[in-house]
Amino acid sequence: MKLIKLDAIDSTNEFLKGLSNRQELDNFTVVVAEKQTKGKGQMGAVWDSEKGKNLIISVFIKDPLLNIKQIYNLNIAIATAVVDALEIYNIPEVRIKWPNDIMSYNFKIGGILIENSLKSDGAVSAVVGLGLNINQTNFDNLPKASSLAAICGTHFDKNQLLVSIVKKMKQNIAKIESESEDLWSKYTDRLFKKGIPMPFKDQFNVNFMGIIQGVSAYGKLQVLLEDDRIAEYSIKEIQMLY
Template sequence: MNIIKLNAISSTNDYLKELNAATPAENFTTVVAEYQTAGKGQMGAKWNVEPGKNLTFSVLIKDVLPDVAGIFNLNVAVAVSVVQALNSLALQEINIKWPNDILAGSKKIGGILIENAIKPDGSIQSVIGIGLNVNQTDFNGLPKASSLAIVSDKTFDKEQIMMAILNALRANVEFVNNNAQQLLDTYHSLLFKKNIPATFEKDGSRFVGIIQGVSASGNLIILHENDKVAEYGLKEIALLY
């Protein structure tokens, strides 16, 4: 596994994409940085961390997805891998908030951003960006943020955590095409607020519903108070917590 370690970079995702465009990189090439000056989250959000205290890295995945229909399966594999790796380090109550935020209890400790590119030959290459709050303890102005150090009251070896995630990811990627349902079942078992009444916001209005699960395409399935079941895409609805 090729691991490139950097001190500071604007974005590990951007760096890895540029590297692979210049000279095709091997599968699972990983770029990790002590600090990102322009880290990215879902839907253009910025991911800001204290230098040297957290884990920010990107992984190249190729020759896995046969078509775009399986893109969410890769999302599932990555999120499950992060939780399994943290559980292997004796961390408890780690959940996935749809679609791919990583929570400890009800506080966000990490996020995932996957950027896919369809090549002229039809193959799909994915750059997976993972940000994880590890040893940072001050999140002034971010009441929903936390870190591994806060929830466990100890400091961690960041490289050990990254290797645990990468090893879990290598194993789970094998299931993306061959046993996607098993991955999705595991994802459902880790899903934050599943089968619990929760408040959602859509188009400025709030309602109470119960998360039933996530569809194979990645839509959130919600049971409404009138017993109607509906599916929502990422940009359609927000879970308030």
Template structure:
């Protein structure tokens, strides 16, 4: 595992993507930022992190023969890797909020961004960005429903050691992906999916409120919510939220 440490950078994902364009990059190369000033989340949202307190890093993953039709399983693999590492390090009661945030209760402790390079019907490689709140204890008032491992456990964590555990888990899960263990990945993901089979109030992109419960993930990776009338609606990223 090759680890590149940078003092300050706009975005580890952007840096690693440029690196892949300009040179040959070893599989599972990791770019870590001590301070990330313009971290990116899903749909161009911003990930804010206090310097030297958290893990903000990106991992390069290349594939031999991974078809785009199975891309939802990549999200399962990455989410489960981080979930497993945090669980092992802390033993906290945590869950995965679709598609790939890690929560403790209803508070976010980790965000994940997966960016794929596609050629014809295959994903050639992915850059996986991970932002995990570790030792930070103060957060901006503008950000609500967030927490960190230290706030939750009252312990300090070795960032380098935790990074190695996450990457190790990631390798294991990607190996499952390469071996086409899709049913196992999806089954494990659904077991720890936040609000799975639990009635909740949701809001769609038009601001309409409705009751329902998460029933699964579609073949195309959309979130499936069963409504009170037993019909199922499907939603993409940012098309639905908890009310």
């Protein structure tokens, strides 16, 4: 993999997208930064982290899909790759909080943002942003956040983790066409709070109880409601109250 190291940048995703527009990039080109000033998550949420403590990367992936209809398969492949890599290091209770937050126990330790680019011939390229809390231990204003070091009580090598994660991404991208069912099964099994009655809030601020069943092929969260209906929700249409 080609690795581009930066001290500080507004956004590794924006940097890598700009680079891909100006020149031909090798597949799995990686940008890593010690500090990101305008990091972002799903739907414009802010991602902030202490300088030098965490893993802040963006990965350019060339033509990961043969069919645009498979677009959520890319999310599945990337999220499970991160989980697989963390399990190598014995991080406990690693789960995926729909759509792409990485959890350990009830704490958020990472987030993924995938930005796709559709070419005129239908091919898709992607910039995959990952923020992963590694050695930061101060989360005073973020009670639901934690890190590998805080949870495991030890210091981690960021470079080793980077190599492990990108290796797993490559392996899972290669499986999208031939082993997508296995990827989906792993993703569904590792969904945060799957099968557990949980309180939720919808976009109208109405609270209700439901049980996560899985995710649809188009990336919608499937929730079993109290009247035995299974409802599907898009991002920002539902919030888990945990």
